[in-house]
Amino acid sequence: MNTHPYIRAFLSGIFVPTLLLPLLLAGFVLLRLVLRAPFPIERGLIFPMALAPVLWGLWSMLWLRSHAQTGLPLGVHGAILPFLMLPGGTLIGRHVGILVLGARSVTWFEAVRIPYALIGCAFAFAVVAYYLAWKYIVGTLNRVLGIA
Amino acid sequence: MNENEQTRMRNLLRQALPPVESTAAGEAEPRRDLWPAVLRRLDAPPPRVPWFDWALLAGIAALIAIFPAWIPVLLYYL
Numbered sequence: 001m002n003t004h005p006y007i008r009a010f011l012s013g014i015f016v017p018t019l020l021l022p023l024l025l026a027g028f029v030l031l032r033l034v035l036r037a038p039f040p041i042e043r044g045l046i047f048p049m050a051l052a053p054v055l056w057g058l059w060s061m062l063w064l065r066s067h068a069q070t071g072l073p074l075g076v077h078g079a080i081l082p083f084l085m086l087p088g089g090t091l092i093g094r095h096v097g098i099l100v101l102g103a104r105s106v107t108w109f110e111a112v113r114i115p116y117a118l119i120g121c122a123f124a125f126a127v128v129a130y131y132l133a134w135k136y137i138v139g140t141l142n143r144v145l146g147i148a
Numbered sequence: 149m150n151e152n153e154q155t156r157m158r159n160l161l162r163q164a165l166p167p168v169e170s171t172a173a174g175e176a177e178p179r180r181d182l183w184p185a186v187l188r189r190l191d192a193p194p195p196r197v198p199w200f201d202w203a204l205l206a207g208i209a210a211l212i213a214i215f216p217a218w219i220p221v222l223l224y225y226l
Binding site: 017020023024044047048052056082085086089093098108109111112114118121122125126128129131132135136 | 197204205207215217220222224226
C-alpha cells in the first residue's frame with residue numbers, strides 16, 4: 001500500500017481531535033443550551049473544532065515529509081505542536097473575546113482563571129499530553145495505515 | 149420476471165460489468181500472498197511502553213485531579 005501516503009498521514013493526524021469533537025459539541029450543548037450559561041462559548045469553538053484538526057493533519061503530513069531528514073521521533077515531533085497551538089489559540093481567543101489577559105492571570109470563558117505562575121505548568125502538561133498522544137495514538141495509526 | 153427477462157437481464161449485466169482481467173497496475177493478482185503479512189501484523193505484540201511514559205501519564209492524571217478546572221482550557225487548545 002504505497003499510494004497516497006500524505007492523505008493517510010493527514011487522516012492519522014486528524015484522528016485524535018476528530019474523536020474529541022463530539023465531546024466538545026456535547027459540552028457546548030450542555031453548557032449553553034441546557035444549563036443556559038450566559039457566556040457565548042460558541043465564539044471559541046472555531047479553534048478546537050475547525051483549525052486544530054487541520055493543524056494536526058498537516059503536522060502529521062510534515063512528519064512524513066521530514067522525518068527521513070530530521071530523524072525526529074513521532075512523539076517529539078508532536079510535542080512541538082503546542083508551541084504553535086498556544087500562540088495561535090491565544091491570538092484567536094483574544095480576538096473573539098473568550099480570553100482575557102489580566103495583570104496576574106489569564107481568564108478563559110469568564111470562568112477559568114489560571115495565574116501566570118501556573119501557565120508554564122499547564123503548558124508542560126499540554127506538551128506531555130501531545131507527546132503521548134502522538135507517540136501512541138498517531139504512531140499506532142501510522143503503523144496500521146502502513147506509513148511508519 | 150419470467151425466464152426470458154432473467155436471461156436478458158443477466159446478459160445486460162454481463163455486458164455492463166465485464167470480468168476483471170487486470171488491475172490498474174496490470175496484474176490480475178498480487179505477486180505474492182499478502183495474507184501471511186496481515187496475520188503477522190495482527191499477531192505482532194503491542195510496542196512496550198517505557199516506564200517514563202507511564203510516569204508522564206501518571207503526572208497528567210495527577211494534574212487533572214489537582215486542577216480539574218483546566219480541562220476546558222486544555223480542550224480548547226486540544
